[in-house]
Amino acid sequence: MMKRLAMVFVGLMLIVGNAWAVPDGIWKNITGAPAYSFYMQTYVGNAMLVIVAPNTETFWVFLDADDNYTNGFSASQDLSGAPNSLSITFTSDGSALANMTLTGQLPATYNLSRNAQAPSTGDSGDAPTLISPADGETIAVPTSASPYSMTWTAVTGAEGYIVQICTDNSCTNVISDDNGDWTSTGTSISLTHATAGFDFYWRVRADLGGGSYSPWSEIRRFHVSSS
Known part of the structure; x- marks a missing residue:
């Protein structure tokens, strides 16, 4: 039977991206x-x-x-x-x-x-560090025959990684691959298509399991060559 508690409202505020201590359960x-x-x-x-x-x-x-x-x-x-x-x-x-x-x-x-067991926070751990492409780098047009390897550093405890490739510098317009979001169990993905002559932006976060994720990495820009 549920227990009714008299409660005192203390605060109500937006906290996107913050982490909080977890009580039992x-x-x-x-x-x-x-x-x-x-x-x-x-x-x-x-x-x-x-x-x-x-x-x-x-x-x-x-x-x-x-x-x-x-x-x-x-x-x-x-x-x-x-x-x-x-x-x-x-x-x-x-x-x-x-x-x-x-x-x-x-x-x-x-x-x-x-x-049964809660993670320490809903958003925890260190963010991955992006390696390649470097910020502002120009890459050749990727294809299935000649893909571009996008890489980042590993995060301790990660079960996988989620990658977003975007058309804007705030990553609100995300480009999906053929199966939805780019995901990887390692620290790289193979980019096989991107429109020549355009700038793109990307970021990565770690999937820590149990619904817990690391913060997003910084957002970096890369350019796809038109030649």
């Missing part, structure tokens, strides 16, 4: 996450609840410190700070599954599963 989203983030904390006998959505792939809901399920949370502002009734409700049978419902400006419902 964690819920991991298994259906995807919204592209917004927020932080909140409650104090009831040292109980704490933290929710982090650093990107569309990771959404952590941390349990309170005494390992009881928190029944709900409400705030007088929405995630952009505008007046709104935002509420978050948890329902669970005490097993490994739960539901989370958000109502307000951005309503949504998520199915959650409990992880």
